[in-house]
Amino acid sequence: MQKYFTLESARRLLPEVRRLIAQAMRAREEMAGIREHVEAFSEKVRVMGGVALHAGGAGAWRLNARRAAARMQEALESLNGLGVLIKDLDEGLVDFPALYRGEEVLLCWRMGEADIAWWHGVEEGFRGRKPVDEDFKSHHDGGGPPRA
Numbered sequence: 001m002q003k004y005f006t007l008e009s010a011r012r013l014l015p016e017v018r019r020l021i022a023q024a025m026r027a028r029e030e031m032a033g034i035r036e037h038v039e040a041f042s043e044k045v046r047v048m049g050g051v052a053l054h055a056g057g058a059g060a061w062r063l064n065a066r067r068a069a070a071r072m073q074e075a076l077e078s079l080n081g082l083g084v085l086i087k088d089l090d091e092g093l094v095d096f097p098a099l100y101r102g103e104e105v106l107l108c109w110r111m112g113e114a115d116i117a118w119w120h121g122v123e124e125g126f127r128g129r130k131p132v133d134e135d136f137k138s139h140h141d142g143g144g145p146p147r148a
Contacts, residue, residue, distance in 0.1 A: 004097050005083070005097060005098050007136075007140060010096040010107050010109075010116050011115065011116055013096075014115070014116060017079065017082070017084055017109070020075045020078050020079050021111055023072075024072045025089060025090075025111070027068040027069070027071040027072035028068075028072055028089060031065055031072070034061055085106070087126070091111065092111025093109075093110045093126065094109055095107065095109075099140060099141050100119065100136060101139050105119050105120065105121055105122065105140070106120055106121075106122060107119050107132070108120055108126065116132065117132050118130065118131060
C-alpha cells in the first residue's frame, strides 16, 4: 500500500531525511575515493610490472569499502522505510508521495534546500517542479491521518 504524506508530515521528517541523505552521500563519496585509490594503485602496478603488495593494505581497502557500503545501505533502507523515494543520490534529491486534488503527486526536496517548497506530477520529474502555493496547500492531503 502506497504511503502518502501531507506537506506538514513531510516537513516533520525533513531533519531525519537530511541526516540520512547526508550519511548515504558521504558513504558513497568514501567508496568512490577508495575505488579511485585502488585504480591508481592498480595502474602503478601495471606500469611497474608488479609490486610487492602488503596484504594488510589491501584488506583495509576492502574493509573500509564494505563499511562504507553498509552505512550507505543502512541509510537508504531507513529512507525507504520512511516512505521517502530517493531520486538522485548525487544531488540528494528525494520525493515524498502525496495527493493533490485526488491525484498522486510528489513533494520534491533536494539537499541544500531549506524546506520542502516544490511539488511535481509523477510523470513530470524534477524539471516539472512547481512551487507549493496556497492552492496546493488547500487541496492536498496525505490520504489519511498524518503518518509522521
